[in-house]
Amino acid sequence: MSLDYTTEQQVAVAAVRRACHLTSSVFNKLVKNETLVKGDKSPVTVGDFAAQAVISTILHNAFPQDLIVGEEDASDLRAESGKEMKDRIVALANEALTEELALGDNTNWGIGPGQEKTDAEILDAIDRGNHEGGSTGRMWTIDPIDGTKGFLRGEQYAVCLSLIVDAQVQVGVIGCPNLPIDPAHPENGTGCIFVAVRGKGAQQLTISGANPTPLSIPPTTPESLNFLESVEAAHSSHSFNDRVSSLLNITRPHTRMDSQAKYCALARGEGGAYLRMPTGVGYKEKIWDHAPGQILVEEAGGIVTDSRGEPLNFGLGRTLGENYGVIAAGKDVHPRVLAAVKQALNETKAKA
Numbered sequence: 001m002s003l004d005y006t007t008e009q010q011v012a013v014a015a016v017r018r019a020c021h022l023t024s025s026v027f028n029k030l031v032k033n034e035t036l037v038k039g040d041k042s043p044v045t046v047g048d049f050a051a052q053a054v055i056s057t058i059l060h061n062a063f064p065q066d067l068i069v070g071e072e073d074a075s076d077l078r079a080e081s082g083k084e085m086k087d088r089i090v091a092l093a094n095e096a097l098t099e100e101l102a103l104g105d106n107t108n109w110g111i112g113p114g115q116e117k118t119d120a121e122i123l124d125a126i127d128r129g130n131h132e133g134g135s136t137g138r139m140w141t142i143d144p145i146d147g148t149k150g151f152l153r154g155e156q157y158a159v160c161l162s163l164i165v166d167a168q169v170q171v172g173v174i175g176c177p178n179l180p181i182d183p184a185h186p187e188n189g190t191g192c193i194f195v196a197v198r199g200k201g202a203q204q205l206t207i208s209g210a211n212p213t214p215l216s217i218p219p220t221t222p223e224s225l226n227f228l229e230s231v232e233a234a235h236s237s238h239s240f241n242d243r244v245s246s247l248l249n250i251t252r253p254h255t256r257m258d259s260q261a262k263y264c265a266l267a268r269g270e271g272g273a274y275l276r277m278p279t280g281v282g283y284k285e286k287i288w289d290h291a292p293g294q295i296l297v298e299e300a301g302g303i304v305t306d307s308r309g310e311p312l313n314f315g316l317g318r319t320l321g322e323n324y325g326v327i328a329a330g331k332d333v334h335p336r337v338l339a340a341v342k343q344a345l346n347e348t349k350a351k352a
Ligand SMILES: Nc1ncnc2c1ncn2[C@@H]1O[C@H](COP(=O)(O)O)[C@@H](OP(=O)(O)O)[C@H]1O
Pocket: 042, 071, 143, 145, 146, 147, 148, 149, 150, 229, 230, 231, 232, 234, 235, 236, 257, 258, 259, 260, 278, 279, 283, 286, 289
């Protein structure tokens, strides 16, 4: 453990890199019975479970005392009906954990040739993500595949990891295997990792964790401003975003993208703002869907709040609790978007 989070950053990048390799290789081999539908009707694949097992194993070896808030749990895999899926997940996780050591890897993190885990160790690693969250101490958030629907469509998804200390995000790492390395040159291929440490800036790395390039959100002109939003209409209100962009006289179409790749795109100047307003009452945003993105955008010089201008509260458990909606944008744009969001909310209330 280090006070400047250097070790945490190294471990987190190593874990995300291995998980990205796993998810991108599993995509090509994914077959029908390797996806389950969870209680909330959302999909989860062998890739989600195996990636959570890999990241959680590495974290537990590197920082045995730390608590983990992970999206997935292994209860379906412990049932007799989940045996086939479990066998596949154990094989995938072990393949990723035992890959040759690469840049900055350390065998003390439970990785490298010969470090196979048992079925029970893999299932326990997944279930170690069951922490309820809270406002004190150290905890990691894992979203092993954020944007599972995008992953299944072959579009954007992200492997997301953050370290939260006393409710403040201190380290965030987001791996985006399908995101263009250079948006101006899509022919240069896809796959990048984004990393931010509080007070130390934001960087884009290669998918193997090399060549750090500092990121900062460029000033936005009225012509270059547009919104990043979810592909899934059930996850955020597209019509609300249309209203806000017309209030701001935005002429460029929205950029639709799954997952926290939106925060990454914003941090490197693609799109001026990410707006995510609830579609109905009751859904509470999950901390693992926003913690790494929040620190990345803040360290790239931007601002992240909810729709009332309040900071996101990561200390209330597994969800963002009382926060309503999310607005992430550059410093110059955020006040304008917030004002337009408030106006659009007032219009909605007046109609109701
Ligand atoms: N009704 C809802 N409103 C807002 N977010 C939702 C939602 N149902 C699911 N989600 C979240 O939306 C995330 C994907 O975000 P996006 O739409 O930006 O790609 C999902 O992450 P997972 O794919 O990790 O489950 C899930 O946590």
